[in-house]
Amino acid sequence: MNRPIRVLVAKPGLDGHDRGAKVVARAMRDAGMEVIYTGLRQTPEQIAEAAIQEDVDCVAMSILSGAHNHLFPKVVKLVREKGGEDILIIGGGVIPEEDIPGLKEAGIAEIFTPGTPTSVTIDFIRNNIKRD
Amino acid sequence: MDIRAGLLSGSKRAAARLITMIENGDPEAIEIIKENYHKTGKARIIGVTGPPGAGKSTVTDKLAKLVRKQGKRVAIIAVDPTSPFSGGAILGDRIRMSDLNTDEGVFIRSMGTRGALGGLSKSVHGAIKVMDIFGCDYIFVETVGVGQSEIDIVKVADTVLMVMVPGLGDDIQAIKAGIMEIGDVFAINKSDREGAEKTATEIELMLDLNGMTEYRPPVKNIIAKDNKGIDELWEALESHYKYMVSSGNFDKRREKAIETEILEIFKQNLLDRVMRLQKNTEYLSELISKVFNKQLDPFNAAVELANVLNKEEGK
Numbered sequence: 080m081n082r083p084i085r086v087l088v089a090k091p092g093l094d095g096h097d098r099g100a101k102v103v104a105r106a107m108r109d110a111g112m113e114v115i116y117t118g119l120r121q122t123p124e125q126i127a128e129a130a131i132q133e134d135v136d137c138v139a140m141s142i143l144s145g146a147h148n149h150l151f152p153k154v155v156k157l158v159r160e161k162g163g164e165d166i167l168i169i170g171g172g173v174i175p176e177e178d179i180p181g182l183k184e185a186g187i188a189e190i191f192t193p194g195t196p197t198s199v200t201i202d203f204i205r206n207n208i209k210r211d
Numbered sequence: 212m213d214i215r216a217g218l219l220s221g222s223k224r225a226a227a228r229l230i231t232m233i234e235n236g237d238p239e240a241i242e243i244i245k246e247n248y249h250k251t252g253k254a255r256i257i258g259v260t261g262p263p264g265a266g267k268s269t270v271t272d273k274l275a276k277l278v279r280k281q282g283k284r285v286a287i288i289a290v291d292p293t294s295p296f297s298g299g300a301i302l303g304d305r306i307r308m309s310d311l312n313t314d315e316g317v318f319i320r321s322m323g324t325r326g327a328l329g330g331l332s333k334s335v336h337g338a339i340k341v342m343d344i345f346g347c348d349y350i351f352v353e354t355v356g357v358g359q360s361e362i363d364i365v366k367v368a369d370t371v372l373m374v375m376v377p378g379l380g381d382d383i384q385a386i387k388a389g390i391m392e393i394g395d396v397f398a399i400n401k402s403d404r405e406g407a408e409k410t411a412t413e414i415e416l417m418l419d420l421n422g423m424t425e426y427r428p429p430v431k432n433i434i435a436k437d438n439k440g441i442d443e444l445w446e447a448l449e450s451h452y453k454y455m456v457s458s459g460n461f462d463k464r465r466e467k468a469i470e471t472e473i474l475e476i477f478k479q480n481l482l483d484r485v486m487r488l489q490k491n492t493e494y495l496s497e498l499i500s501k502v503f504n505k506q507l508d509p510f511n512a513a514v515e516l517a518n519v520l521n522k523e524e525g526k
Contacts, residue, residue, distance in 0.1 A: 082235040118305070125310075129312050129319075132223055133320065162212075162222070
């Protein structure tokens with residue numbers, strides 16, 4: 080079925096910098112995706128609930144505050160608990176190399192660090208969402 | 212996922228998936244709506260419209276919170292424009308509604324227009340039915356930011372709230388003809404800004420020109436972000452509802468909405484049939500080249516198309 084991929088772009092936690100998230104959101108829009116942009120300072124509960132209500136294929140989070148090890152896994156857990164077992168969850172932002180394996184183990188499908196071309200993220204979403 | 216069972220047991224996941232299926236034209240979704248259609252019609256549908264940046268999402272957020280205090284269940288359908296070039300969209304209405312996200316009694320769904328030009332998405336009808344079956348008492352439908360003629364909201368809402376802002380200046384003249392005619396209640400948001408009284412006066416004057424009617428839309432000055440004037444605005448929406456019911460116009464408007472919906476579905480079905488014919492026989496392409504070569508005119512081509520459609524399908 081020819082349908083737009085739906086992506087929730089979210090900024091969990093307390094940092095107020097969403098330039099990067101907006102650039103990625105805009106690139107997704109231009110790639111034909113429907114981007115639900117939730118704004119700054121979202122709690123994991125808010126993100127998970129929005130993901131369910133919007134029935135997204137993918138949740139894309141951005142964190143620059145350093146709280147990724149706490150917040151990313153929490154979103155994964157809540158999304159799964161609410162029945163979103165087939166939702167692809169990815170992250171981006173300032174994430175140290177050594178934290179990436181742990182985040183992947185916690186269910187973050189991929190981490191995109193600064194300098195990643197937006198096309199790489201978009202291709203990853205297209206190739207990894209679980210629904211046709 | 213068992214959509215049918217989930218819908219009836221109150222699973223937001225199931226309801227959300229059903230809306231996606233409607234948006235994507237899944238025939239199974241239509242079957243589910245048909246089975247449950249007798250349960251629709253209970254929710255009150257409030258349309259929220261107005262120019263871009265007027266504060267439709269913020270006003271909707273505040274009204275939804277007020278209704279939640281009465282213990283009612285609320286759905287919000289928020290429409291934003293789809294890019295005509297990429298088919299993508301940025302749906303940003305949730306930004307103003309963050310703290311409603313985790314309220315158990317609230318269901319928010321963002322939609323792209325996906326090519327529709329009337330300020331809504333084609334799937335809004337279906338989404339409203341899903342929310343209604345799901346048991347929501349109030350459904351707020353927020354349109355895209357409108358200009359002059361995006362008036363589809365009047366075909367789905369029981370009450371249309373027009374959110375305006377001061378300082379549109381001469382532009383107010385320009386929008387008097389189209390969307391200004393469909394407001395049942397007017398809210399002048401950002402009324403702490405200069406010109407709020409002037410804007411209210413201009414709208415009152417416009418309403419004066421409508422002459423004496425049994426219902427005159429109220430005009431309310433509000434500051435949505437500070438929650439100022441929201442109670443009064445709600446009272447105005449309630450009084451419109453009461454007027455509609457007591458005058459018999461409530462049922463009339465809903466009947467009108469049903470008429471529009473049946474005709475829309477009929478038109479779509481007819482188009483689907485033509486497209487199926489085209490897929491099987493390329494007949495439409497033949498007609499196009501005949502018209503292009505002036506062997507035929509478009510009026511007679513349409514008549515021929517209808518004849519062939521009946522003949523082919525009668526086989």
